[in-house]
Amino acid sequence: MKPAILNCFALRKRLLSRMTLGFAAGPLTVLTFPPFSILLLVPVAYSALFVGLRDLSFGRAFLVGWAFGLGQFGFGISWIAESFYVEPERFGALATPAVAGLSAGLAIFPAIAAVLFVEIARRGAMGSLLACLLFATSWTAAEWLRGHVLTGFPWNLAGYALVDYAALRQPAAWVGSYGLSFLTVFVAALPGAALMAVGRQRLIISLMPLAGIVTMWAVGTLRLQSDAPQPPDVDLRIVQGNVPQEEKWAPENREATFALYLELSTQPGDFDVLLWPETAFPGFLDEDAQARARIAAALPDGSVLLTGVPDRVLSEDGTRYFNTVQAFDDTNEILTGYAKHHLVPFGEYVPFRGWLPIERLTAGLGDFTPGPGPRTLALPGMPLVAVAICYEIIFPGHVVDDMFRPDWIFNATNDSWFGTSIGPEQHLASARMRAVEEGLPVIRAANTGISAVIDANGEIIARLDTGERGIIDADLPSAQPPTPYALFGDWMLLALILASWSWALAANATANYRRMRKTVMQRCG
Structure with a gap:
């Protein structure tokens, strides 16, 4: 019995150490995103998980991966707690349970x-x-499901670790943010694979990151150096009121x-389009x-205002409320x-309202109704515009x-819910990736x-930071021709994964053939 007990104790200790490693590595991924963007931590975080998963059973792998995610989201979305303290007497007590529960679920x-x-x-x-490729594919599949x-x-x-690096973020124009995550995690897992490799293979794998x-940088640089179309002659004015949410x-x-x-x-200055934020x-x-x-009197001749406003419509079922941008x-x-179609659960509506006795975090007379979906607006004399309200901008494609x-x-957004936390910087990162x-x-x-004013390469031309009140006067940057991702969406991700596996399997088969041929020749010699 003693050897069996010792063996069980050793397995539990091993699992605990792997889960601790995962829980410690998860928060490192947050330091790879804006506002930190510490690129060297990308291979540290994902290689730690890659190494920590070796030789584990189904259940133990789940626990190690979950511990990694708990650290990742517990730190990465901690800013959500700020929104509960806008009305602390009503929602303050829910801040910690909400962050903990959401982190555990994600x-x-x-x-x-x-x-x-x-x-x-385990099956082959x-x-x-190939192990690194499988790891990156599994991670990307899980991220796609999360989205x-x-x-x-x-x-x-994961790909947002590259958003502050101009050339490295450009591959998203071909394969989207999920595809950029695939490339990022694949390269990031290679150092972990090198640690477990032996002999000449260790050297080869060590050079692959x-x-x-370099390959991603070269591809991105080519896009950055392509000729930009002539920008439209449109002057913008963005207004940031910095009104406390409470x-x-x-x-x-x-x-x-x-x-x-x-x-x-x-304020003095000319503009063609005036832009106010969400529910300004x-x-x-x-x-x-x-x-x-009063608005019309403030607008120069021929100009238009795009502003976020709530809206309500009477119907046979009663009054329906919408979160909109109106011109x-x-x-x-x-x-x-335009009516927002991707609403925030518990912020703009309560899921399963008949079963959950929970109030919305935002003030209002009733739950918002989702709009019909993405829409292109035509304004007189202006370039066509798409609208994304608040967190709608985080959804690729x-x-x-x-x-x-x-x-x-x-x-149009309202990040005052999240104070001076890292949330607004992370939100901006998503907007930059949609531009690319x-x-x-x-x-x-x-x-x-x-x-902010963000060009079609994801570069920030001008910005007003959290806590600032003022305006941005800027020219509207030019649009690029439709990117492959804009044309084909996540089919480009599938093509990337299939092409990567085809290349890796061919390389693996070639290496096996050479080893077999060398063995046969040695025996024959």
Whole structure:
């Protein structure tokens, strides 16, 4: 019995050490994203998980992957707690349980990646290169699921570690952010594979990360050096009011908030398009003729305003509420609008409301209704524009109407919910990746931090940080021709994975053939 007990104790100790390694490595991934962008930690984090999963059973691999995810999301989305303290007397007590519960749930996706990797690897002997490829494929499959299951939450994808590196983020124009994650994790796992390799193979695998980075850099540099189209002659003005969230919807503050946006909008300077953030007007603007008249008086001749506003529509089922961006011209006319289609659970609606006795975090008369989906808006005399409200910008391939390609993307948001945390920087990273994927400039208006002008390569041209009040006057950057990802979406990811596996299997077969031939010749000699 003693050897059996000792063996069981050793296995438990081994599992605990692997889970501890995973839990410690998970938060390192957050340090690879903005605002930190420590690129050297990418191979440290993913190689640690890659090594920690070797020789594990299904259940143990799940626990190690889950521990990694718990560390990753526990640190990476801790900023969500800030939103519960906007009204601390109502929601403050829920902050820690909410972050812990969401982190534990999201950690299931790294756990899925871990068991996929372990179970497939167990079914056939594979070399270090194929093992890294399998690890990257499993991770990417789990990230894709995270972006689509239920409402989806593709936040802090592995590829976003490259967003602050101009050339390295450009491959997303071909394969999207999920494809960039695949490339990132594959290269990042190679040092771990090198640690477990022996002899000449260790040297070869040790050199491969450098080769992968150089290849991605070269591909990205070629895109950056391509001729940019002539920019449209359109002047923008972005207004960032920096109104504290806890004050924004108080009835006694609504006039002051509206007056502030008008004052900032009428500062000296010319513009064609005026951009206000999500729910900048704290009321139903289409029902307020007086407020629209004041806006029209502030607009130069021929200019338009795009502003975030709540909207309501009477129907047979009662009043339906929408989170919208509406366009107004200098004649007091409503031109067009867009209704947010990807709503925030518990922020804009309560899932399973009949069963869950939970209040929404945001003020309002009722749950928001989702709009019909991505839409391209036509404004008189202006380039076509797509609209993404708040966190809609985090969804790769779901921002632009594929039937009517716009010339730019307007992202109206309100990140004041998250204070001075790392959340707004992570949110901005998603917006920059949508610009690269679609080959379109993204113009971001935030109630407070981070308003920005982003060109079609994901470069920030101008920005206003969290806590700043002011305006950005800038030219609208030019759009690039449709990227492969804009044309084919996540089919490009599938093509990348298939091509990578074809190359790796061919290389593996060639190496096996050479070894077999060498053995035969030695025997014959």
